[in-house]
Each structure stands twice: as C-alpha cells, then as structure tokens.
Amino acid sequence: MKKLIPAIAFLLFWLSAFTQTSNPESYILLKPDRVFDGGQMHTGWWVLIKGDHIEAAGEPSTIKFPSNVKVVNLAGSTLMPGLIEGHSHLFLHPYNETTWNDQVQTESRAERTARAVNHARATLMAGFTTVRDLGTEGAAYDDVGLKQAINKGVIPGPRMLVATRAIVATGSYGPKSDVAEAEIIKGGEEADGIDGITRVVRSQIGHGADVIKIYVDYRWGLNNTAAPTFTEEELKVAVQVAKSSGRMVAVHSSTTEGMRRAIAAGVTTIEHGDGGTPELFKLMKEKGIALCPTINATESILSYKGWKKGIDPDPAGIKQKHYIFTEAMKAGVTICMGGDVGVFAHGDNAQEMILMTEYGMKPLDVLRSATSVNATVFGLKDLGNIKVGYLADLVAVSGNPVEDIKVLKKVRLVMQAGELVKEIK
Numbered sequence: 001m002k003k004l005i006p007a008i009a010f011l012l013f014w015l016s017a018f019t020q021t022s023n024p025e026s027y028i029l030l031k032p033d034r035v036f037d038g039g040q041m042h043t044g045w046w047v048l049i050k051g052d053h054i055e056a057a058g059e060p061s062t063i064k065f066p067s068n069v070k071v072v073n074l075a076g077s078t079l080m081p082g083l084i085e086g087h088s089h090l091f092l093h094p095y096n097e098t099t100w101n102d103q104v105q106t107e108s109r110a111e112r113t114a115r116a117v118n119h120a121r122a123t124l125m126a127g128f129t130t131v132r133d134l135g136t137e138g139a140a141y142d143d144v145g146l147k148q149a150i151n152k153g154v155i156p157g158p159r160m161l162v163a164t165r166a167i168v169a170t171g172s173y174g175p176k177s178d179v180a181e182a183e184i185i186k187g188g189e190e191a192d193g194i195d196g197i198t199r200v201v202r203s204q205i206g207h208g209a210d211v212i213k214i215y216v217d218y219r220w221g222l223n224n225t226a227a228p229t230f231t232e233e234e235l236k237v238a239v240q241v242a243k244s245s246g247r248m249v250a251v252h253s254s255t256t257e258g259m260r261r262a263i264a265a266g267v268t269t270i271e272h273g274d275g276g277t278p279e280l281f282k283l284m285k286e287k288g289i290a291l292c293p294t295i296n297a298t299e300s301i302l303s304y305k306g307w308k309k310g311i312d313p314d315p316a317g318i319k320q321k322h323y324i325f326t327e328a329m330k331a332g333v334t335i336c337m338g339g340d341v342g343v344f345a346h347g348d349n350a351q352e353m354i355l356m357t358e359y360g361m362k363p364l365d366v367l368r369s370a371t372s373v374n375a376t377v378f379g380l381k382d383l384g385n386i387k388v389g390y391l392a393d394l395v396a397v398s399g400n401p402v403e404d405i406k407v408l409k410k411v412r413l414v415m416q417a418g419e420l421v422k423e424i425k
Helices: 006-023 100-106 109-125 144-152 193-206 233-243 256-265 278-287 297-306 318-332 350-358 363-377 405-409
Strands: 029-035 041-043 047-048 053-056 069-082 083-088 128-133 159-162 165-167 189-191 210-213 248-253 267-272 289-292 394-397 411-416 419-425
Touching: 029 394, 047 128, 047 267, 069 189, 109 128, 109 144, 109 411, 128 144, 144 159, 165 278, 189 193, 193 210, 210 405, 210 411, 233 248, 233 256, 248 256, 256 267, 256 278, 278 289, 278 318, 297 318, 297 350, 350 363, 350 405, 394 405
Parallel strands: 029 069, 083 128, 128 159, 165 189, 165 210, 210 248, 248 267, 267 289
Antiparallel strands: 029 041, 029 047, 047 053, 069 394, 394 411, 411 419
C-alpha cells in the first residue's frame, strides 16, 4: 500500500495538470523577465494563455485576466515561441554510437521506433515543439505512425512534418554490398526517369508525407566523389507534382551542379549546400529558396573521425561550411535553423543555434531562424510567433539568449498547445 500512494499521487498530479491545460476556458499567465516574440525582444512583457492559444501578450497593464488564472513566475527567464527544428532524423542516433550502415541494416524496425519515441521526448523537453523530419533512412513510413501517436497523445513529442522514405536515384544511395545480387534495405526509395519519380512522389504523398525529400546528388561518382543524381527535367517534374499537392520539396545537396539543378527546378529548401557559390546564392535569394546549412552535422562527423575543435586545424569541410554560410548571409538568402540531428544526439538541437552564432549570425537572427523564419518557410501559419490567436507552443530559458546564446540549453519551461509539459521552478 505504501508503494501505491506515491504512484497514485503522481497520477493525480498529471490528471490535474492535463485538466487545467486542456480545458478551453482555463487561463495561464506567464511572467518572464523578457519575451522574444519571434521578431523582437521585449522587456517586462507578460503572456496570457487561454486553452491552447495565446490570448494576450504585452505590457502587464494591457493584459486582463480572470481571478482564477494560474500564474507561472519565470523571473530571470526569456520566454520564446516553441523552437522549430528544420532538419531532423528521429529514427537515427549518433554515428559514433552505431554507424549509419549498421543502423539501417542491423537494427530492427521495432528497435528503431523505440529509439525514435525516446528521441521525440528528448526533443520536446529541449524546447523544440515542432520538427521537420527529413527521412526515416530505411524505416519505411514509420515516421507517419510516430507523428500520429504524438498527435493522439499516446507519447510526448514535437509536432512533426514528415518526409517518409526520401527519394534517391537507383544505385546512388546506401547501404551497398560487395555482392551485386544481394537484396538489402535501402536508406531511401529509388526512382528513375520522369514517370518513375512522378510515381514515387505521389506514392509517398499517399503514404502520408508532408514534405518531399530528394537527394539531388550523392557520393556515387568516380572514387566515391559526390555527383548529381537526377536530371534537371526529372527534378522539375518532381517539384511540380509535389507542389501541386501543397507539399514543399527539400533537397540534399553538396555539389555545385546538384544545387544548380535544384534551384532551376524551384525547390523549397536546400539542405547542407556545401557546393554553394555567390552566383548560386544570388539565384536562391531571387527565387526565395531557403538554405538549411546543418553545421553541427559536419562538425560532429569530423569529430567522430578524430578532429578536436579548437586544438586541431580546421579541416577542409569546416572551412567550406564557414564559406558557404558567410556567402549565403551576404546574398540575403533565408537561412533555416536545422542541424541534421540524429547525426548527433536528439535533445542537443540547440547546439546548431550556438554554432550559427560562431559562424557569424547575430543571436537575434538565430532566434528568428528557429522560430518565425522556419514557421514561414515550412508553412506553419499559427506557430513560430507569440501573437494573439497563435497556438501556445512556448519555451522559457534561464537568462538572455541574445547576450549568451548558450542559455538555450537551460530550458526551464516547455508548453505545447497550452499544456505545460515541462516546468522547473
């Protein structure tokens, strides 16, 4: 009986919290030191939540609230919109734990889903209330099921935009075997030609894809060099088919020619962008194509290979990432915050934002990138900002991230659709 009492108390606590935050008439008043609203930082603002949405935000004298409001004091903290991860792989875990090939080939779908459940929770607790998940890497359409489980409240996790299997040219992607006849699981769905890529785009949409992810180049050139995969004509058709259904197109690209073809095709975002040039970034700016630079993936992979940041000279890959990030900003390209998390640990998403400041972006612009900018690029009309009527996805961190971006890792409160899912008093 003594063992049951704590368990019953814990259950009653969560039932009470759920009742308070899920009731459309319930109110929560948040009192931080400052509020970043998705565009600007405001000192002394309060934010009032009613049910699942933002009822009011601004100077305390402008906010009217009922006597039964729940007050959450956040002294010393900054309140922000829920952060949006632009490039995630919830079905992967860090490559220094298990290589990508072994994850795809030796981990069962059940294990990978179990890991993804843990990754989803870690992501949410880190203040990232939405993710754009760009491919299951061999786990079929399981991201659709994970998204549904989160939406139904079966498990905690961020809102998900999913890309299911991702699209690759036949023969270009891994895993590969020295035995040509071997039948092995692929990390993406293969497609060929105009008819083939049309069919695969439509199939993935039919299976629940919110985003179409295409590898426009990969390491399949001579001597394993990166080279373009699909022709410009194939990409134009894929984009046309995807966008006719309202879906965005995200493309993996690390070569100059692959980027050129993707830009000509009119994709939504270019991931990595290591082949970028001033001329290509000028075209991206003109066509409204955003860049998701994935800095932390590059740094993480090189660290797994032995590079010691701050001690060893910067490898060519790091120098190139600095170059493309700087040139993209010079050209005025929209930059999305997305780290390719899964290559590194889920829950450490904010490390990408820290690196963005190291690479030259102003902290306030980094905050915008992870909130209002990502919301705009991804078509999330009621997220990414603290505005009246928007969904109450919010995060509070100790300190001021404009003065010290590293405080983004000191998450004090996470709210999702008005429900307090994390609160450290």
